[in-house]
Ligand SMILES: Nc1nc2c(ncn2[C@@H]2O[C@H](COP(=O)(O)OP(=O)(O)O)[C@@H](O)[C@H]2O)c(=O)[nH]1
């Protein structure tokens with residue numbers, strides 16, 4: 102096989118030239134885009150280097166057939182001294198790119214070569230710009246707020262939230278605040294960013310609050326805590342309804358709590374029964390629904406639950422999420438339960454994590470206020486109202502050890 106290289110501006114030109122010189126049997130082995138620097142610098146036009154192969158005999162025959170001038174004989178004087186039968190050069194295996202080139206040629210796609218190359222180049226440049234932006238995204242913060250960035254990320258705060266928040270702080274910090282003043286300001290502003298339901302007692306009064314969420318997150322325990330606080334400490338009239346009739350012992354668990362606190366517990370096993378029960382409990386100031394728990398991946402079950410929760414406009418939904426999950430898992434759970442249109446989130450198991458970032462991310466990203474926090478198994482004590490600044494302090498707790506000035 103004889104190899105020949107062409108330098109052309111476009112594939113159309115190359116195909117014309119090759120056909121004329123070597124005939125239609127010539128095979129394009131590879132193409133390469135080359136930018137040759139000339140005096141025009143940046144504006145020099147890229148050329149395409151096309152490598153073509155052709156069997157010698159065919160070349161002559163075909164070129165003659167086409168009336169084209171045969172190419173000049175090979176420069177190597179020994180070229181014709183060996184008969185093909187006597188010396189059979191090892192034919193190299195076709196490389197993957199050769200095979201692809203052949204397919205491209207066979208399909209006539211080489212006409213689009215220039216376009217494909219251009220798109221690839223644009224893509225590459227965009228990737229470069231993007232990675233450049235990412236780098237500057239991180240370094241784009243000046244001291245001392247830059248120190249915060251890693252601390253926030255380490256604590257599981259979403260990088261987008263951390264960056265936008267720190268950009269605000271940075272502007273104020275530039276006004277000559279001390280590091281400690283910057284820290285205090287950060288706690289204050291970050292805390293205020295988290296949507297909170299501060300007055301949940303009045304929000305759910307004369308309403309029916311349903312707690313939904315995956316199995317084991319602490320729905321029943323949280324209902325027991327709220328009921329005990331309202332009934333025993335605040336002397337409010339409270340009633341409970343359970344629609345958790347799937348798990349053996351689920352009703353028993355809530356029944357035990359209801360007995361300890363001396364409040365009524367009803368079981369509603371169908372949406373119609375739930376509607377009737379809510380009506381019967383209309384004189385209670387606070388009514389809570391404990392929902393069945395199976396897997397959050399069971400979409401059918403979430404659909405079933407929705408039929409229950411749609412029976413009355415009095416029903417408000419709070420999604421219970423465990424802090425033992427990471428941000429991605431919490432977001433996934435939130436999205437699965439979004440069909441039930443939760444108006445609040447309740448975070449449990451705060452005692453099981455050191456990283457409180459997800460507690461900041463999810464309410465901000467999903468624009469859903471935090472109603473309550475649960476931080477242990479003890480009923481009714483391990484529960485508290487959310488306090489944004491307390492959460493922000495926890496997330497930024499490593500700062501004092503880094504900073505020495507007062
Ligand atoms: N550590 C810890 N455990 C909790 C908390 N809330 C509930 N639990 C425990 O989690 C387990 C499941 O709770 P449960 O209320 O039955 O979950 P449900 O399936 O969502 O109703 C029980 O062992 C609870 O004691 C909490 O805030 N912290």
Ligand SMILES: [Mg+2]
Pocket residue numbers: 320321322345351391394
């Ligand atoms: Mg339960």
